[in-house]
Amino acid sequence: MSPTASDAIKSNLGEAGDHIKQAASHAGEAIKSASSVAGDELRLGKAQVKSELADSALAGIAAAEQLGGAAREQMDVLMDKSRDMLDSASELIRERPLTAFGIAFAAGWLIAKIARSSDK
Template identity: 75%
Template sequence: MSSNTEALKSNLGEAGTHLKQAAVAAGDALKSAASAAGDEMKLGKAQMKSELADGALAGISAGEHLGGATGEQVDVLMEKGRDLIDSAAELIRERPLAAFGVAFAAGWIISKLARSEK
C-alpha cells in the first residue's frame, strides 16, 4: 500500500471516530435536555397546582363573604324602603287631601288596566 492510501485510511478512521464521539455527545446532550425539560415540566405542574389551589381558596373565601354582602345590600334596601315610607307618611300628614286624590287616581287607573286585560 502506498502512503497516500494509508494516510487516507487513517484519516477516514479518525473522522469515523470523531463522528462516533459527536453522535455520543449529541445523544448525551439530548438526554440532558430531556431531563431538564422533564424537571421544568414537573416544576410547572407543581406551580399550576399551587395556583389552582390558591384560586379555589379565593373562590371559597368570596363565597363566604357573599352572604354578608347580600345581607348588607338587603339592609340598605330596607333602609331606603323605610325612608320612602316615612316620606310618604310625612306627605300624607302635610297634605291629606292630595294624598287621598293621588291614591284614588292610582286605584282607578289600576282598575281600568285590570278590566281592559280581560
C-alpha cells in the same frame, strides 16, 4: 518500511471515524441530559400551574363566601331607603290627608279601570 499514502488515508479515515463515533456518543448524552432537564422543567411548570389554579379556586371560593355579606349590606341599604320613603309618605299623609286620600282614590280607580279593560 515507511507508511504509504494509502496507509495514511486509512489511518486518518479511521481516526475521523473514531471522532465521529465519539461526537455521536456525546450528542446522545447531551440529548438525554436535555430531555431530563426538560422533563424536570415540565414537572416544575406543571406544579406551578396547579398551584396557581388552586390559588385561583380559593380566591373564587372566598369571593363567593363574601357574596352573602354583600347581599345583606345591599338589602340593609334598600330597607333603610324604604323606611325613609315610608316615613316621608306618612308625614305627607299627616300634613295633607285630603290630598293623600284623593291621590289614593284616583290610583285605585285607575288600577280598577286597567284591570277591567284587560279582562275583555
